[in-house]
Amino acid sequence: MPLRHSGKPKANPESDSGQARMTNDAKITSYKNTEVVIKTNTSAAGFLFLSDTYYPGWRSYVDPSAGRRSSDEGSGQVETKIYRANYAFRAVSVPQGKHTVIFRYKPASLYYGVLISLGTFTIISLGIAVFLFVDSRKHKK
Incomplete structure (x- = not known):
């Protein structure tokens, strides 16, 4: 599951120019029919791409430290927009740092x-x- 960064890619990502390397980790910790939980750790803001089918009934939530506004009642998670990626898949914006992203199916x-x-x-x-x-x-x- 790749975690994509926004912005311009470097010309040669393998070169060691003294700049800090970007780290992007995403791990699915739970995968059920109506819920997917993913832990992320990124050195810069980007997009989490999930290669499951995009469908309007899915909702996504990022932990409160992500700085979003409208929260899901009682869950401690903050709802965030799901983007249609490559027409058929899902992607969400993930801020820099460690976060928990939850996809819930609520049609x-x-x-x-x-x-x-x-x-x-x-x-x-x-x-x-x-x-x-x-x-x-x-x-x-």
Whole structure:
């Protein structure tokens, strides 16, 4: 999983010109169907490229020291934008230093489906209850 830097690449990255070498480490610490956790350590800000399919239902979070604003309730993580990389993959901006990046799958369609199913179940249950109540009153007369 390459970690890409923004900015111009050096002409000869192998030359030892006295400048500090850039270090870029990214390690997947957990990989589940609905969550991917990655630890990063970079000497400069850049992009973390994840070669999983880009899909709008995914959300990404970077630890609070990353300086983003809108936080996910109670998670201690800060939501950050997912960029479409090479049309089909995911990338997120990662600041310099050690950070934890979490990708979570939270599609709105799932929540809408659950709400529609619960509403339908409630309406059918009420319909059956009303039918049974009316039917039992007819048999009492």
